Amino acid sequence: MRAVAIQAAVALLVALVALVAAGPRQGLAAAAGGIAMLAGNGLAAAVALGGGIQPAGAAFARLLLGTLGKWVVALAVIVVALGPLRLPPLPLLAGLAAGMLAYLLALNLRTQRRQR
Secondary structure (H helix, E strand, O other), X not given: OHHHHHXXXXXXXXXXXXXXXXXXHHHHHHHHHHHHHHHHHHHHHHHHHOOOOOXXXXXXXXXXXXXXXXXXXXXXXXXXXXXXXXXXXXXXXXXXXXXXXXXXXXXXXXXXXXXX
16 A cells, blocks of 8 residues: 555656646646556555455455456546546556556565565
8 A cells, every 4th residue: 555655646746747847737637647547556455455364266366356447447537538528648648657657666665675
């Protein structure tokens, strides 16, 4: 869940940069991209880690279900942002990529600290 919090901070930062640099629609699009990954990763973490101690097969199924839920939520937010809201696609993808990269880096940094 710490990685999700770091991801939220990075998504907010990217949205603020897009808002200042390009305008309100681009800032909203970048925020939507960041929120798409934030909501998806939050759901994936809750589903994958919320079951307590389980057999390996059940734990793996929860991990797969969480990953599937993450991408369904992310794609749903993207479809709504590009479809009915007609937000610009490039800032949306920038927010999405920044959120995904921040999440992966936060997970990687945490793993490296444990190994030392």
